[in-house]
Amino acid sequence: MVSSSLQATNRxxxxxxxxxxxxxxxxxxTIQKWVHDFxxxxxxxxxxEWDEREEFPWPIVEQAAEIGxxxxxxxxxxxxxxxxxxxxxxxxxxxxWGDAGIGMAIMGSGLAAAGIASSGTQxxxxxxxxxxxxxxxxxxxxxxxxxxxxxxxxxxxxxxSARYDEAKDEWVLNGTKAWITNGGMADIHVVIGxxxxxxxxxxxxxxxxxxxxxxxxxxxxxxxxxxRASHTAEVVLDDVRVPGRCLLGGKExxxxxxxRVRRGEKGNAQAAMQTFEATRPAVGAQAIGVAxxxxxxxxxxxxxxxxxxxxxxxxxxIAFMLADMATEIEATRLLIWRGAWLxxxxxxxxxxxxxxxxxxxxxxxxxxxxxxxxxGGYGYTREYPVExxxxxxxxxxxxxxxxxxxxxxxxxxxxxxxxx
Numbered sequence: 001m002v003s004s005s006l007q008a009t010n011r012x013x014x015x016x017x018x019x020x021x022x023x024x025x026x027x028x029x030t031i032q033k034w035v036h037d038f039x040x041x042x043x044x045x046x047x048x049e050w051d052e053r054e055e056f057p058w059p060i061v062e063q064a065a066e067i068g069x070x071x072x073x074x075x076x077x078x079x080x081x082x083x084x085x086x087x088x089x090x091x092x093x094x095x096x097w098g099d100a101g102i103g104m105a106i107m108g109s110g111l112a113a114a115g116i117a118s119s120g121t122q123x124x125x126x127x128x129x130x131x132x133x134x135x136x137x138x139x140x141x142x143x144x145x146x147x148x149x150x151x152x153x154x155x156x157x158x159x160x161s162a163r164y165d166e167a168k169d170e171w172v173l174n175g176t177k178a179w180i181t182n183g184g185m186a187d188i189h190v191v192i193g194x195x196x197x198x199x200x201x202x203x204x205x206x207x208x209x210x211x212x213x214x215x216x217x218x219x220x221x222x223x224x225x226x227x228r229a230s231h232t233a234e235v236v237l238d239d240v241r242v243p244g245r246c247l248l249g250g251k252e253x254x255x256x257x258x259x260r261v262r263r264g265e266k267g268n269a270q271a272a273m274q275t276f277e278a279t280r281p282a283v284g285a286q287a288i289g290v291a292x293x294x295x296x297x298x299x300x301x302x303x304x305x306x307x308x309x310x311x312x313x314x315x316x317x318i319a320f321m322l323a324d325m326a327t328e329i330e331a332t333r334l335l336i337w338r339g340a341w342l343x344x345x346x347x348x349x350x351x352x353x354x355x356x357x358x359x360x361x362x363x364x365x366x367x368x369x370x371x372x373x374x375x376g377g378y379g380y381t382r383e384y385p386v387e388x389x390x391x392x393x394x395x396x397x398x399x400x401x402x403x404x405x406x407x408x409x410x411x412x413x414x415x416x417x418x419x420x
Contacts, residue, residue: 021084022337028087031078035091038069039098047099050229051388056185057102057229058139064106065136072133075110085344089285089336096289100392101229103286108181108230109133112142114279115190119206119248128208132188140211143186145177145235152179153405156200160237162193162207164251169244171207173237176219179399183233184218187211191237195254202261205254208246215240226391278343280353280400284336284360287396288329291364294371294389295325302374312374321370328363335359351406351413357396358406364393 024032042063050057064070078088095103109132116128132142151157160175173193177183189209196203209216219234244251299322302313312318339356342348368390372379379386397403411419 020338020341022086022334024086024090025084028082028084028090031087032090032094034067035069035094036097038064038067039094043095043098043102047102047229048382048385048388051099051101052228054223054228056182056231057105060102061105062136062139065133065139070106070109070133070139071135072113072129075113079114083344085281085340085342086337088282089340092282092285093289093292093333096286097293098289099229100286100290100389100395101227103289104181104227104230107286109140109142109186111144111181112186112188112190115144115206116208116248120208121248121250124208124245124248128188131211132186134187140187141182141185142188142190143180143182143184143235144190145180145183146192147177147179149176149178149234153402155204158192158194158201158204160191160193161197162195162205164195164244165241168241170241171244171247173207173209173215173240173242175237177235177237179222179232180235182231183235184216184221185231185233189216189235190248191235196258199258199261203258206248207242208248209237209240209242210246213240213242224395226388226393226395228391278340278353280357280406281336281339281343283396283400284332284339284356287357287360287364287393288332288336290389290393290396291325291329291332291360291367294368294386294393295322295329297384297386297389298322298325298371298374298379318374321374325367325370328367332356332359332363349413351410354401354406354409354413357400358403358410361393361397361403361406364396365390368393 042060046057046060050060061070068074078091082088092103092107095106113129113132116132117125120128131140134140146155146158148158148160151159158175160173160177163172163174164170165172171193173191175193177191183189188211191207191209192204193207194203195205215238217236217238219236221231221233224230224232247254299313302318302322303311305312313322335352336356339352342352368386371386372390375384375386378384381387401409408419
């Protein structure tokens with residue numbers, strides 16, 4: 001039980017940690033079963049095939065769209081219309097329990113949609129977010145292009161330029177983006193460009209690149225260790241011209257922000273931190289879905305497999321591994337749910353979102369590795385799914401901020417110091 005004496009102090013009305021209630025309501029339980037059934041009936045039977053093909057699973061995404069799982073409406077309801085913050089983590093855990101690669105293919109467009117929603121005007125959100133998804137008869141995708149070949153976690157190292165052509169009211173984008181989910185194949189690209197290099201990360205802006213825009217192309221498609229059904233590629237921008245209205249938030253707002261930065265005025269750093277923190281429990285939920293899949297499979301295997309005349313789970317060395325796996329998964333899920341709830345209440349104190357993501361990435365890699373150990377030689381073969389889950393787990397230690405970035409964020413939060 002979380003002590004009621006722990007309170008968030010970064011907002012006017014204190015948030016009692018004892019108010020956190022890790023119990024799902026009826027609607028959340030219905031969504032949990034709905035997504036789980038889709039994972040069982042559609043994702044699991046096709047997971048191995050699409051992992052081997054290393055292609056975007058269009059038929060599976062189409063089925064997800066037909067039932068409303070792939071679409072802006074589901075994302076909006078799960079993220080914005082849920083006061084508890086738990087609906088999205090619950091859905092993501094079930095989706096990635098089904099398969100992480102297919103799960104990322106279904107959820108990848110949400111990165112672009114979230115980028116538009118967080119930076120765009122209401123008119124821009126209404127115009128562009130639906131185009132990230134299309135509909136069940138015409139599936140479309142979105143991509144959020146931020147990282148670059150020489151700058152992943154180092155956002156201050158971005159080099160993609162964004163120059164304003166005042167005569168034509170157009171922005172001209174040049175550069176290369178790397179490791180982009182749906183990169184190059186997407187209908188809508190949200191691109192982070194450097195407007196003023198002298199201001200570092202504070203001189204960035206976000207732009208919509210509409211479908212069919214000249215100069216945008218796909219670079220190399222990465223052959224990945226895991227989540228291989230998710231399309232990941234470079235995005236090359238060669239004199240890409242987009243209308244002025246494609247600057248998210250508008251030019252007036254950008255000019256005002258840049259002027260404040262040049263005057264040395266500090267923005268609301270805590271609000272920015274809360275924005276990033278709020279997305280990290282969702283990534284943790286993805287990781288714990290993979291971990292749970294591996295744990296459940298290895299538990300069933302240990303109860304069936306015999307060696308030396310008895311089920312291998314009767315050996316403490318196996319049983320204790322499973323006990324630790326179960327404990328770590330349960331503890332991590334509570335950390336994820338608590339982080340998601342705090343994000344909804346805007347009540348982060350010690351970077352709890354990063355804590356959830358950090359712990360979940362570690363647990364997923366550890367649990368899936370232990371699952372291979374329990375299956376022994378079989379676990380190391382591609383005839384059994386645990387090796388795929390192990391490959392899929394590792395990315396959660398890397399994207400959305402590496403393990404070390406999470407540690408940096410947490411250490412700054414708990415110390416109040418600028419740890420470097």
